[in-house]
Amino acid sequence: MMRLPLHDARRDVRDIVVPLITIVALLVVWELAIRSGLVPNFLLPSPTQVAASLVEDAPLLFDHAISTFGEALLGLALGVSVGFVVAVIMDRFELVALALNPLLTVSQTIPTVAVAPLLVLWFGYGMLPKVLLVALTTFFPIAISLVGGFRSVDPDLIDLMRTMRANEWQIFWRVKLPTAAEEFFSGLRISATYAIVGAVIAEWLGGFTGLGVYMTRVRKSFGYDRMFASIVVISACSCLLMYAVNLLERLCLPWRRAERK
Amino acid sequence: MMLPDDAGGRPALEACGLTLSWDGGMHVVAEGIDLDVHGGEVVCLVGRSGCGKTTILHALAGLTRPVRGRVLLHGEDVTGQPGRVSYMLQKDLLLPNLRVLDNASLPLVLGGMPRAEARQRADGLFARFGLEGTQELWPSQLSGGMRQRAAFLRTYLMGNEVALLDEPFSALDAITRQELRTWYVGMSRELGIASLVITHDVDEAVSLASRVLVLAGSPAEGKPSAIVGEVRIERPGVDDFSITHAYVDIKREVMGLLGAEVAR
Ligand SMILES: Nc1ncnc2c1ncn2[C@@H]1O[C@H](COP(=O)(O)OP(=O)(O)OP(=O)(O)O)[C@@H](O)[C@H]1O
Numbered sequence: 001m002m003r004l005p006l007h008d009a010r011r012d013v014r015d016i017v018v019p020l021i022t023i024v025a026l027l028v029v030w031e032l033a034i035r036s037g038l039v040p041n042f043l044l045p046s047p048t049q050v051a052a053s054l055v056e057d058a059p060l061l062f063d064h065a066i067s068t069f070g071e072a073l074l075g076l077a078l079g080v081s082v083g084f085v086v087a088v089i090m091d092r093f094e095l096v097a098l099a100l101n102p103l104l105t106v107s108q109t110i111p112t113v114a115v116a117p118l119l120v121l122w123f124g125y126g127m128l129p130k131v132l133l134v135a136l137t138t139f140f141p142i143a144i145s146l147v148g149g150f151r152s153v154d155p156d157l158i159d160l161m162r163t164m165r166a167n168e169w170q171i172f173w174r175v176k177l178p179t180a181a182e183e184f185f186s187g188l189r190i191s192a193t194y195a196i197v198g199a200v201i202a203e204w205l206g207g208f209t210g211l212g213v214y215m216t217r218v219r220k221s222f223g224y225d226r227m228f229a230s231i232v233v234i235s236a237c238s239c240l241l242m243y244a245v246n247l248l249e250r251l252c253l254p255w256r257r258a259e260r261k
Numbered sequence: 262m263m264l265p266d267d268a269g270g271r272p273a274l275e276a277c278g279l280t281l282s283w284d285g286g287m288h289v290v291a292e293g294i295d296l297d298v299h300g301g302e303v304v305c306l307v308g309r310s311g312c313g314k315t316t317i318l319h320a321l322a323g324l325t326r327p328v329r330g331r332v333l334l335h336g337e338d339v340t341g342q343p344g345r346v347s348y349m350l351q352k353d354l355l356l357p358n359l360r361v362l363d364n365a366s367l368p369l370v371l372g373g374m375p376r377a378e379a380r381q382r383a384d385g386l387f388a389r390f391g392l393e394g395t396q397e398l399w400p401s402q403l404s405g406g407m408r409q410r411a412a413f414l415r416t417y418l419m420g421n422e423v424a425l426l427d428e429p430f431s432a433l434d435a436i437t438r439q440e441l442r443t444w445y446v447g448m449s450r451e452l453g454i455a456s457l458v459i460t461h462d463v464d465e466a467v468s469l470a471s472r473v474l475v476l477a478g479s480p481a482e483g484k485p486s487a488i489v490g491e492v493r494i495e496r497p498g499v500d501d502f503s504i505t506h507a508y509v510d511i512k513r514e515v516m517g518l519l520g521a522e523v524a525r
């Protein structure tokens with residue numbers, strides 16, 4: 001990370017202001033491009049039009065967002081849990097790791113869009129296929145990052161714990177888990193971005209609520225400004241989830257903050 | 262004078278004919294290692310880098326099983342049983358996710374003591390170990406020397422009668438090092454702890470130990486190491502032993518043992 005000789009407060013302000021200016025500048029250019037006729041309006045709505053439909057459909061979008069967010073969160077929780085258990089087992093039993101490794105990698109090459117219709121076929125239009133799809137896509141980064149994290153533990157540290165008569169469980173809890181925590185959170189950050197997108201893709205293929213359902217509806221009525229509005233909401237949901245992950249990381253790894261200083 | 266409390270009695274720690282290898286005997290690091298350490302005594306193990314000092318300590322700590330030979334603790338066979346002797350490894354190995362006080366008190370907590378009580382017990386020793394004020398810091402906020410002191414305190418709190426120390430003073434400045442050495446010799450004699458200390462600093466060995474064991478060989482080239490000599494150090498009653506003729510003679514003897522192997 002780059003280090004600039006600025007005071008913390010000033011750096012904080014700068015960290016917010018600089019990206020904000022970029023976004024605003026981008027929106028202004030976009031707006032001007034539409035207003036001036038450089039880009040035809042029927043191809044692309046202007047930011048103000050998108051904002052207008054965002055406001056207009058706010059209650060509806062909110063409801064859909066809630067169900068998408070719920071599916072994503074549940075799927076993520078399921079994916080993380082399964083990923084965690086698989087990683088622990090793979091770490092504990094080398095043979096299982098050998099057996100599962102190729103399977104895991106192959107499972108990751110299967111495109112989400114290809115699995116989603118199958119899940120809908122098997123589990124219907126309810127919440128279940130969405131949650132399962134999210135779990136399927138989020139599980140992998142978690143399992144891989146945790147396995148790598150467990151493996152990165154200094155063997156001398158385990159020896160030290162053994163000389164202090166620590167049992168397997170104490171070694172896991174006090175050494176392996178904290179060491180893997182850092183890599184776990186980078187995996188979780190990736191999973192969190194997959195989660196919302198996974199839920200939306202599952203909703204495209206059939207369902208009653210959710211931002212994906214909203215999108216298919218407005219696409220059929222050529223409501224491109226609404227389409228963009230839903231994209232904004234999806235981004236916002238992803239950002240919110242990322243923010244929650246960062247917050248959780250800071251809470252769970254307080255010693256990391258001391259290290260950066 | 263410098264004689265251990267139970268001189269002539271059963272040693273606290275004994276190694277009998279250890280043959281050590283990291284791969285089950287294909288490639289032998291050390292062979293025929295016999296040594297003993299009595300309560301209250303500090304014995305130094307010196308040798309060149311890579312000759313197998315750490316390998317020996319690992320086996321004595323019960324972390325690895327020797328290909329041949331036994332490790333006895335007060336006569337009891339503890340070969341391959343970790344947790345019976347205190348071991349300070351070559352790296353400080355503080356857990357980055359625990360505050361210094363929690364790191365130091367870890368052996369007590371692992372032994373089943375409630376956390377608050379363990380912290381209190383460790384806290385009482387912070388000043389004595391030169392760690393005052395660092396209790397609530399993270400290890401990453403400590404200097405190398407402070408980290409080593411914390412590792413020292415943790416080893417001390419393992420509370421065993423035998424301590425194995427792998428270059429415990431290496432990250433300290435010359436003055437602190439001298440102080441801590443003097444303190445360590447006093448403390449271990451007072452508490453009757455039997456210490457086996459690795460160093461590759463001959464001066465350190467001579468000023469610390471009542472006996473120096475010299476390990477020589479080059480396991481990397483297929484020549485297993487062995488203990489090639491033992492030098493007893495009888496300290497005359499002078500304050501600064503390190504400027505006496507006796508000291509220089511002993512140092513020359515140890516150096517000779519270390520060098521003799523190389524000349525061949
Ligand atoms: N954990 C290990 N696994 C496999 N081989 C090892 C291990 N530790 C040490 N060895 C090998 O054993 C031999 C002796 O190494 P050791 O670490 O015991 O030397 P040392 O005398 O402690 O050296 P130094 O003074 O540099 O610490 C070396 O050839 C080394 O490669």
Ligand SMILES: [Mg+2]
Pocket residue numbers: 314315316351427
């Ligand atoms: Mg070593």
